[in-house]
Amino acid sequence: MAVPRLYCPTRKEARAMSEERTLDLIRWTFTIDPSRKAEVVEYLGDLGLDVHVATDGQATALWDEPEDDLDTDAIIEGLWEAHGSTFEVTHEEFGRTNHMVYDAGDQESAEQAA
Numbered sequence: 001m002a003v004p005r006l007y008c009p010t011r012k013e014a015r016a017m018s019e020e021r022t023l024d025l026i027r028w029t030f031t032i033d034p035s036r037k038a039e040v041v042e043y044l045g046d047l048g049l050d051v052h053v054a055t056d057g058q059a060t061a062l063w064d065e066p067e068d069d070l071d072t073d074a075i076i077e078g079l080w081e082a083h084g085s086t087f088e089v090t091h092e093e094f095g096r097t098n099h100m101v102y103d104a105g106d107q108e109s110a111e112q113a114a
Contacts, residue, residue, distance in 0.1 A: 025094040026063040026072075033057060036083050043082035047075065 028049075032040050034057045044051045044061050053059045072091065080086045 023066055023068065023093055023095055024064070026066050026070075027092045027094070028059075028061040028063075028089050029092075030059050030061075030087055030089045031057045032059055032083055032087060033085075039082045039084075040079065043079060 032053065034053070034055065037053050037057075040059065041051045041053065047063075049061045049063045051059065051061045076089055079089070
């Protein structure tokens with residue numbers, strides 16, 4: 001029994017895929033006043049973010065598949081307004097640039113190629 005060949009894109013194919021990449025996730029991390037948790041969660045939740053706030057005010061907000069033309073500056077300013085004061089927000093963007101799928105492919109074709 002022949003071992004199926006794995007498909008892995010060439011560097012050229014991977015580069016072409018990365019040029020087509022889209023933004024898959026934005027993650028914001030910040031610390032808030034725990035007494036303002038409800039306002040922050042409501043504001044970000046209304047925008048479609050998943051918000052997690054620990055009892056000490058450490059917060060993480062995840063935005064799955066955000067729109068390409070986001071005005072994040074305006075959203076952060078709205079967040080500060082909902083909170084009642086400014087604070088540092090760490091903004092991270094994640095895409096599928098290095099996402100690869102390995103497939104055994106058509107086993108019959110792989111055996112013919114061997």
